[in-house]
Amino acid sequence: MTVEVPDRTTRVADPIPVTIRLRPPERAGLAERFDASDPPPGLDILRNPRIARLVRNRKFQFLLILPNQIVFWTVIFVGFLGTADPGLNFGTAITWYVWFCLVFVMMVVAGRAWCAMCPFGGFGEWIQRRTFWQRTQKTLSLGRKFPEPLARLGFVLPVVSFLLLTWIEEFFNIAGPGNPAETSFMVIGIVASALIFFLVFERRTFCRYICPLTSLIGTVGSMGAVAGFRTREREVCLTCKTKDCMRGGDEGFGCPWYTWPGSSDSNLYCGLCTECFKSCPEDNVGLFLQKPLTSVVAPQRRRADIAWAIVLLWGLVLYQQLNALSSYATADDWLNSHLHFPHYPNPIAYVGLIVVLALVTAGATRGIGALTARRDIGFAHAGTFADKESRFRTYFLPIAYGLIPIVGADYFARQLPKFFRGSPRVIPAVQHMFGFHGSANSSLYNVRLLSDPRIINVQVGVIAIGTIGALWAMWRIVNRDLIPVSRSAIAVRTTSLGLVILSGVAAAWLYVAIQAAG
Amino acid sequence: VIEVLRVLVTALVVGSLVTIVGYALAFAAAAVRTLFAARRGSPLADELDRVLAEILGAQPYGSVGSPSSSRPDFPTL
Numbered sequence: 001m002t003v004e005v006p007d008r009t010t011r012v013a014d015p016i017p018v019t020i021r022l023r024p025p026e027r028a029g030l031a032e033r034f035d036a037s038d039p040p041p042g043l044d045i046l047r048n049p050r051i052a053r054l055v056r057n058r059k060f061q062f063l064l065i066l067p068n069q070i071v072f073w074t075v076i077f078v079g080f081l082g083t084a085d086p087g088l089n090f091g092t093a094i095t096w097y098v099w100f101c102l103v104f105v106m107m108v109v110a111g112r113a114w115c116a117m118c119p120f121g122g123f124g125e126w127i128q129r130r131t132f133w134q135r136t137q138k139t140l141s142l143g144r145k146f147p148e149p150l151a152r153l154g155f156v157l158p159v160v161s162f163l164l165l166t167w168i169e170e171f172f173n174i175a176g177p178g179n180p181a182e183t184s185f186m187v188i189g190i191v192a193s194a195l196i197f198f199l200v201f202e203r204r205t206f207c208r209y210i211c212p213l214t215s216l217i218g219t220v221g222s223m224g225a226v227a228g229f230r231t232r233e234r235e236v237c238l239t240c241k242t243k244d245c246m247r248g249g250d251e252g253f254g255c256p257w258y259t260w261p262g263s264s265d266s267n268l269y270c271g272l273c274t275e276c277f278k279s280c281p282e283d284n285v286g287l288f289l290q291k292p293l294t295s296v297v298a299p300q301r302r303r304a305d306i307a308w309a310i311v312l313l314w315g316l317v318l319y320q321q322l323n324a325l326s327s328y329a330t331a332d333d334w335l336n337s338h339l340h341f342p343h344y345p346n347p348i349a350y351v352g353l354i355v356v357l358a359l360v361t362a363g364a365t366r367g368i369g370a371l372t373a374r375r376d377i378g379f380a381h382a383g384t385f386a387d388k389e390s391r392f393r394t395y396f397l398p399i400a401y402g403l404i405p406i407v408g409a410d411y412f413a414r415q416l417p418k419f420f421r422g423s424p425r426v427i428p429a430v431q432h433m434f435g436f437h438g439s440a441n442s443s444l445y446n447v448r449l450l451s452d453p454r455i456i457n458v459q460v461g462v463i464a465i466g467t468i469g470a471l472w473a474m475w476r477i478v479n480r481d482l483i484p485v486s487r488s489a490i491a492v493r494t495t496s497l498g499l500v501i502l503s504g505v506a507a508a509w510l511y512v513a514i515q516a517a518g
Numbered sequence: 519v520i521e522v523l524r525v526l527v528t529a530l531v532v533g534s535l536v537t538i539v540g541y542a543l544a545f546a547a548a549a550v551r552t553l554f555a556a557r558r559g560s561p562l563a564d565e566l567d568r569v570l571a572e573i574l575g576a577q578p579y580g581s582v583g584s585p586s587s588s589r590p591d592f593p594t595l
């Protein structure tokens with residue numbers, strides 16, 4: 001097929017149609033790629049005209065963000081100005097006893113629902129756009145593009161920022177919770193970094209490439225039952241001449257997350273901001289539900305950065321379990337005394353152990369590949385970071401995706417003790433903010449929703465549910481992706497499912513060991 | 519003045535927390551409603567939509583031949 005390339009004059013005069021006509025739509029392989037991941041048309045929430053009208057309103061996301069904005073600025077101020085008792089300070093109580101636990105529930109149920117109402121990104125975006133909700137053309141930002149070599153790292157950068165934030169949190173015992181002012185400093189730090197990125201780079205570069213939570217929400221959120229904003233009919237997107245959902249239209253901004261609904265096959269990068277729905281002139285974008293775990297199992301194109309993010313996050317949560325054991329405390333003290341580091345967590349032990357745990361998991365997938373891969377297939381040698389053709393990556397990527405439910409369950413289980421021991425304290429903390437100084441004597445201050453042995457039971461139960469979910473996801477993934485490249489279906493199934501069971505048993509055993517150590 | 523501010527801030531925070539819970543409930547209600555509507559939806563009607571789309575071929579979206587029944591202005595047969 002020949003493509004007419006217009007001359008320079010036409011290009012300058014009417015650049016948009018020129019740009020679009022340069023590349024004809026590619027339809028080859030559409031069914032193979034999207035059939036498994038496209039949600040059924042009936043599960044479009046926005047088919048209801050009343051809900052559609054509500055979501056189309058430009059104030060919709062502002063109203064989602066506003067309550068969280070009020071709560072988090074209160075957290076900052078009360079952290080500095082309120083009582084030093086972390087159990088009675090509203091900032092620490094709401095953040096560490098309730099919020100962090102509920103964010104995980106939101107991820108598992110609704111993917112990136114938190115991103116839609118996030119006060120950090122919301123605050124930066126308001127300033128970047130110089131408006132709370134209106135569609136504006138001029139921004140306050142320098143509008144730089146994020147450097148491509150860094151953008152290619154995908155989820156690896158946010159994992160690094162999550163590891164850094166977690167180390168800072170452990171070093172200062174912020175989430176213990178410790179001194180409320182430190183929680184305020186941490187929140188201010190996140191808001192300030194977000195703001196800098198929003199002022200320098202275009203759109204939600206911070207949210208996509210840097211935010212410490214984005215790797216966790218993206219990976220664990222793929223278990224969620226919200227598929228995100230997707231095309232209603234792909235053909236309409238393919239033949240669309242304006243791509244308002246990406247560039248912005250009269251009614252909405254271009255996707256702040258750089259996601260095109262026409263090629264979206266998971267909820268990974270849909271921040272549920274509703275802009276594509278507002279800007280699409282064809283009314284061809286819907287907000288779809290899907291079966292839980294669909295975005296784990298269904299995508300045909302798996303990504304190396306996500307696979308590495310999953311094993312690194314797995315390494316981190318295992319590290320956080322291991323560091324609660326007395327033997328780890330002894331080793332950390334020994335290392336600190338030799339390296340003259342003030343106290344836990346020793347950064348070398350922290351990074352070293354997480355990387356070792358991640359490499360052990362990746363090594364296990366390598367072993368599965370070596371053991372079961374067909375000899376008659378010529379796998380390529382590992383090339384670039386994004387390459388998926390080597391034998392290692394052919395096995396590593398799908399198996400890492402299959403571990404997502406267990407990683408998510410482990411993170412959730414780890415938040416439960418704070419929730420069950422401390423969440424009732426939010427009520428006396430609010431009372432204290434209101435001026436009831438007797439709230440420290442409130443019976444709710446010392447109420448625990450569950451005793452420690454029962455908390456362990458719930459944690460083990462959560463891990464069991466995560467393991468069952470991972471077994472189901474791994475079964476589906478292995479059947480579709482790995483059996484065709486393996487010599488023995490039984491061998492690849494047994495080893496992959498065995499890895500899931502081993503991971504689940506390890507996580508559950510660590511919770512029991514922590515209880516015994518306590 | 520401080521007391522008034524304190525009451526105001528607390529009311530705002532409590533209101534915000536209640537609003538967030540309200541959002542969660544509203545989303546859950548919308549999701550459940552969608553699921554029920556999808557279950558009630560007639561497969562025959564969807565099949566007719568598809569047949570109609572095939573007969574009329576791919577036409578510009580929003581025209582009479584639009585194959586999507588999701589548009590509120592989709593003409594009924």
